[in-house]
Each structure stands twice: as structure tokens, then as C-alpha cells.
Amino acid sequence: MLMDQVGKVCNEVSQPYPLIQEKSGYSEQDPNEWVEKTIYALRELIRQFEGRPEDIEGLSFSGQMHGLVLLDEDKQVLRNAILWNDTRTTEQCQQIYHQIGEAQLLEITKNQALEGFTLPKLLWVKQYERELFEKAAVFMLPKDYLRYRLTGAIHSEYSDAAGTLLLNVAEKQWSAELCEQLGIDMKICPPLVESHGFVGKITTEISEKTGLAPETKVFAGGADNACGAIGSGILSDGKTLCSIGTSGVVLSYEERNDRDFQGKVHYFNHGEENALYTMGVTLAAGHSLTWFKDTFAANESFDQLLAQLSKVPIGANGLLFTPYLVGERTPYADSVIRGSFIGMDSSHRQDDFARAVIEGITFSLNESIEIFRESGKTIDTVISIGGGAKNETWLQIQADVFNARIVKLTSEQGPAVGAAMLAAYGCQWFDSLEQCADVFISSDKEYTPIPANVEKYRQLFLLYKQVYKQTKQLNEGLKAFRKQ
Template identity: 65%
Template sequence: MDPMEYVIGVDLGTSAVKVLLVDRNGRVKADCSESYPLYHDRSGYSEQNPEDWVGKTLAALKKLIQKSGVRPDAVKGLSFSGQMHGLVLLDEQARPLRRAILWNDTRTSEECREIEAVIGKDSLLAICKNRALEGFTLPKLLWVKKHEPDLYKRARVFLLPKDYVRFRLTGQIAMDYSDAAGTLLLDIAKKVWSSDLLEKLGLDSHICPPLVESEAFVGTIRPEVAEETGLSTTTKVFAGGADNACGAVGAGVLSEGKTMCSIGTSGVVLSYESTGERVFSGEVHYFNHAKPGAYYLMGVTLAAGYSLDWFRSTFDGDISFGELVKQAVGVPVGARGLLFTPYLVGERTPHADGDIRGSFIGIDASHTKWEFARAVIEGITFSLHESIEILKQSGKSVESVVSIGGGAKSGEWLQIQADVFDAAVVKLKNEQGPGMGAAMIAACGCGWFDSLEECAAAFVQVGQVIQPRPESVEQYRQLFAVYRDVYENTRALSRQLKEFRK
């Protein structure tokens, strides 16, 4: 094998695009990122300009090629990871009709209730495996149809964020199954757009793009893009996947028994699932994997790392993240009787409650800011553990958890995860998140490996394994029981306080 061949993983996030240049041994040769703005024109609105994604992706790719100094024809393949659920509507000329409505836009509560009323909650779970939530794409489509009918009539097709950028690079329109699963329009088990949902909700079937596997070859780099970025027109482009699916690929979560915990702004617990036939009651998300024929279960904590960042910036903005965690772990398990629930922006798993808000319970005059910091870290981890408990109750074995994201950068926090989860926690040697998953999809698409599992064996390496401490496990088991009672006992109070938050 010629080691001087490369693939590129493009990770289109909510705040920035990150690009990775990876060689045949899984080593990162170079990386670059470019940020773009978010627009919040009204409360609950969250939008981005699709042209910002395209412009910044092209700029990042150009810098990547210049920084690495590799020959354009040495880049054999490119693939994508992308923020899920965002609605991009294109007209007959394949131009965006409006800004994209993002995953964290919450304007569609009325449309969610409409979907449940027309389709029925049980039927929706049977087809899509998920409840109607504001983040998904279908409610956004219905909102545009209702509130911007002239735009909807002009719509030729809808895409998700990474699919639009990929279209601009290749000229080909498609959507992979892992991202389509997050639209609430895909029949998850059959892997087709649901004609039943489209018909009953009065949506045109032509608006849905062609469906492909994540490893599918979807075109080559257009000449004008090659000229602008320094890439070659011979570079093959593969469909890619949803950010969480690609994160799972990059963490090697590709077989039964594999579970991942990702702590970024939000937090995700994700577990591999081999079948699309099971029906859950909606406590966890159930999506198609980037691995062909596979699925995954996922629980979400909306304000994971965000809660710690909020605490730091609000109460001690000068301290670094690392120092904050170091001081917090000097406090005993249980933060001397102080509990925190990380519901700063509502919660997703297991409660799906947009009105609930966070709490500190058990404040004592002896508590310092370090007890509060410890309680925040433990509360975030308890919230993630709720998802792990759901997985266990469904029959999943969770003996070890691969931890990625900001929460994996602290050895102390990794230990807390191991103790709360009562499972070995694995830290990777060179964790690059969803961008590495996208690069691995490109590597398989290029034929470097016969499967994503084979690629993961070469690319994904364990750096450290943290074992749970029995004494702390028992203490956290008792504290977790108290933590779970806080939601039910504060839910009504949060609703009463809602009008004062305006």
C-alpha cells in the first residue's frame, strides 16, 4: 500500500466546519476549521445561511491542502459528517429558498402535536421509531408549508445541511439513511420514505431526495470547486452520515455491546443496535447507522458541557476548564449533599420536556463554589446515566463505554463517568470525533478496507481504560436514586415560573 494517499473527513457542525486529512494508517496529516454565524431573529428561532456553510467549507479545504502540502491527486476520497435535522429547501434551480431551520430551533411545537394527532403516536413509533420533537425535520417542513406557503409551493426538494454542501461540491443530490432517519419521514426498518406519512400530512413526495448508503459514491469534485480549493476533479465523494452516526464510527461503535458517551455542548449516549424491528416508547432515539444494515439507540442531554461552561462563565469566568474540574474533584463524592439537575434549556432524555429548568438541591451554608462545581459535573453525568439505564432495561449489556468529546479530556471526569455508569470507560488515543468517522467512510468507499469494522481496527486505538471504584459506585447508586426524584418534584414548579422567564 502507498501510505502517501489520503482521504478527507468534513464535519459540518453547528458553529464551525472542521476538515481532517487522514492517511492510510489513520494518522491525521492536517486539520483546519472555519466558523460561521447563527441567526436568532426571534425567541426559539435558530437559523443559518447555507451559503455560509459552502463558503467556509471551501475555505477550510483550501487551507487544508495548502497547509499539508499534499498533491491534489493524492487525495483519493472525501466524505461528510453533519449536524442533523436542519431543513434546507431548494427551488427548481436548486437554490436555497430561505435560511436553513436548524436542529435546535423550537418554533414547531404546534406542528409536533399536529403530527401526533394525524398519524397517532403508536403509528409514528412503529414507522419512524421516534416521537415528534421540535428538533426533527418534518415539523419544520409543516411549519414552512403553513407559515410560508408561497415558498413551500416553489420547493423542489429538501436536504439536510451536509447534503447541501455535498451537492455544491459534486452537483449530485442525495441523502444517506443515517441522516434521513432524523427527519421523522423515513420508515426506519424498510429504509424508504414513508408514503403513509407524506400522504396523511399533505406533503408532496417529490420533495424527498434519493436515498443512499453512507459509503455510496455520489460524484467527484466539480472543476470550479477543484480550482478554488486545490482538490482534484478525480477525488471521489461519498455520501457520509449524521454527526452522531459518524461519531460512533470514529469511536468504533460498530457491533453489539458497544456504547459511546459523547460530552460536548450537549451530551449523547449511543449504543449499537443490529435490528430495526424493535419498538421503543420514544424515551431514546432510534436511528439508522452509517454502517449498512445497522442501527443505533441514542439518549440526549441537552445541556451537558454547556452546564459546566455556564457555571464557569457565570461564577468564575477567569478559571480554565481544566482547573475547574481539578478543584471540583477535590470535593468528596456527592458534593457534600448538593445535587444539580442540568435542565438549563429543558431536557430530552428521558423526559422530552421543554419547560423543565435546572435545580440545585441541598444548598448548605458550608458549601463553596467547588461543591457547586462538583455537583454540576455529577449532575451532567447522572443525566447521561439515565440514558444508560434505559439501554440496560432494554436488554443491552453496557460493560464498557467509549468516552469522547470535552468530557474525555479530563481524567478526573472520566473516573466519575466510570463510577456513575458502573462500567469501564475507554479513552481513545487520538479521538477526532465525527470528522474521523467521515474520513473512515471515505476510506472504505475508496476500497482501502472491506468494512468499517476493518477500518476501525486500524484507525481506532485505545489509549486508556478507567475502571469503576466499588465504594464510589455504591455512593453514586444512592445519589442517583435521589437525583431521579428531582424531576417529578420540580416539574410543576418550573411551569409556574415559566411566565417570569420572559
């Protein structure tokens, strides 16, 4: 995505990356695909650009978190990248707890050991691909490898490093303690820089292949959620983001590095220097709505499916939905739990089910907001982006369920805008990310909570929270009957 000095999107180009899934639970990509497709996209961007290549001053990155790329001493890729949604590492998560202990792990990394993180992947390779592991000279995260191929320089930055489970989040350095106890040579940990840090210029080869000027500056970039926060203006205390895509994220700005959430939510370094963010995740947010449409209203568009949403009363005429279609992350790290419709009767119609799905997704996200508030955070304004910001009724539902002012932005390209802002700040177009945000980000509309609706949703939310506890054992019994 190409942006100018006033935050206008000049052009966008996208390319797909094929997914490699050799076994159930495996999810990999060939890192060379990222490079080839990025070169193609940049070349296409330059071809369509009406200005001079020299006018493009800098570039940066928003990247998928947690993925593992291993390079040997010759900087060659040793195996396919293992991605964030790969679930093969349950055994290694248990090993981490056995070796480190949950309390110590939380103290150092601020996060639980989950299959998606980078450290369990490293330990899996060490255990099952030992010969390959011993050849590893450095591990990298996806965007960091791509950046290396564009510049020849190897770095990581704090927002992505925080998602490895190897970073001391408060001290902003790789944990020698964890590496030593888990038998990992610290030499394979890349040097750390700030997200807006200048890491070099593009190589002559990349300049020739893309058409970018050789003087194009490259800045470290950030994890996708950190960049989403920057691109949505989550740059001061009290600001919170609700992003509803396939999964759903509630992300809140943190100035302090010493809060104790007991692992109930993620606690990562921000893309803004010396800041952090906390984050709760609903695994099947937009995915729940897509599943419902594809299964029961395949011939309808999303607009048609939700056309009558405002006509259905709060509580969907006595129908509750829990969006646990693929398990859940926050506040229950539970891979076995599955979704439920509670309260169905023969009077319910498709519109009631659609409203229940929307409300259930929003209730799940509200569980993260509840954790934040219980820790003493004030959440009075929430920036809403993604699928949840495309429907006015859903935006009002968010305001009423969250009991907070909901702000819809004029642009929903959060992560890409955040990456562009890091480059703009790195190029010294602005004195701070906040100053950049004042220019690049603007709000479109606001939704305020309606007191009567807030009270109804408060009562419904109490019922919603009971469903997990009361269906947990049932789902454990049903697991044996699921399609393998």
C-alpha cells in the same frame, strides 16, 4: 480534516458559519455560507499540503442533523436553512400527532415528534410560507446540500434521513404513508444511498476553486452522531459512546430494527450499512459546567475549576445538581423544567458545587443508560469523548455512575474521523469499517468501576431521579417570571 492511510491527522482547517436569529426560538443559516467556507477551507488545506492534490483520493462529510434546506426546480435555495436547534414548530409537532397518532408515528419512524426534526419544519413552511413551499422541488439536509454543490448530484443517506421523521427506519425508505397523510409530495424526498456510497466526483468548478484533483471521489457521509459513533469504533453490539459537548449524548449500537423503546430514546439508522443506534440526549451537559464557570468562576480555567475535584467526596458533601438549564430531552421531553441545586448549606464551597455539577451531568446521562439496560441491552464498556474525557476524575466518576468500563481514546475527533473512515472505506482502502477502525482508532486509558463507589452512586442516583418529579410543578409556576 485530512487523514492518511494509517489514520494520522495531517492537517485541519476550520471556518465559522454565522447564525441568523430573527426572532426568539428561530435559528437559521445561509446554505451558501457552508459552500463558501468549505471551498475556502479546502483551498487552504491544499495550499498547506506537502503532497500532490491527486494524492487526496476521496472526501466525505459529517453534518448537523435535522436542518431543512429547500430547493426549487432550478436547484436554487428558496430560503435560509432552518436548523436543528430551531424551536418554532411546537404547533406542527401537535399537528403530526393529531394526523398520525403517536403509536403509528413511533412504529414508522421510531421517534417522537420533536421541534428539532425536519418534518415539523417542512409543515411550518407549508403552513406559513405556502407560496414558497409550492415551489419546492426537493428538500435536503445541510451536509447533503453542501455535497450537491461539490458534485452536482442530489442524494440523502440513511443516518441523516432517519432524523427527518419521514423515514421508515426499519424498512430504510421514505414513508409514503406519512407523506400522504400530511400532504407532502414524495417527489421532494431525495434519493437514498448508504453513508459510504460513492455519489460522484467533484465538479470542474470546485476543482478549480479548491485545487483538489478533478478525479477526487465523493462519498455520501453521515449525520454527526452516526459519524461520531464510527469514529469512536461503535461498530458492534454492546459498544456504547458517551460524548459530552455542549449537550451530552449516550449512543449505543443496535443490530436489530425492531426494538421498542416507546420513544424514550432516539432510534436512528447508523452510518454503517444495515445497523442502527439508539441515543439519549442531555441538552445541557457541558453547557452546565460552562454556565457554572462563567457565572461563579469567570477568571478560572476549566482545569483550575476542577483541580480539587478528586478531593471532594462522592455526593459533594450532600449537594445534588440537575442539569436542566435549557429544559431536558431524555428521559423527559420537557422544555419548561429547569435546573436545581438541592441540599445547599453554608459549609459548601465552590469545589463542592463543581463536583455536584459534574455528578449531576453524569447522572443525567446515566438515565439514558438505564433505559438501554431496562430494554435488555448489555452495557459493560463505554467509549468516552468530548469534555468529559479531559479530566481523569470525571472519567472515574463515569465508570462508577455507569457501572461500566470507561475507555478514553487517543484522538477525540470522533465525527471528523468517522467521515474520513467512510471515505477510506468507500475508496476501498479497507474491506470494512471495522477493519478501518482497527487502524484509525486506538485507546489511551481505561477506567474500571470501584464497587464501593458504585453503591454510593446507586443511592445518590435514586435521590437524583426524585428531583425532576418534585420540581416539575414548581418550574411550571416559575415560567411566568422568567426573562422573555
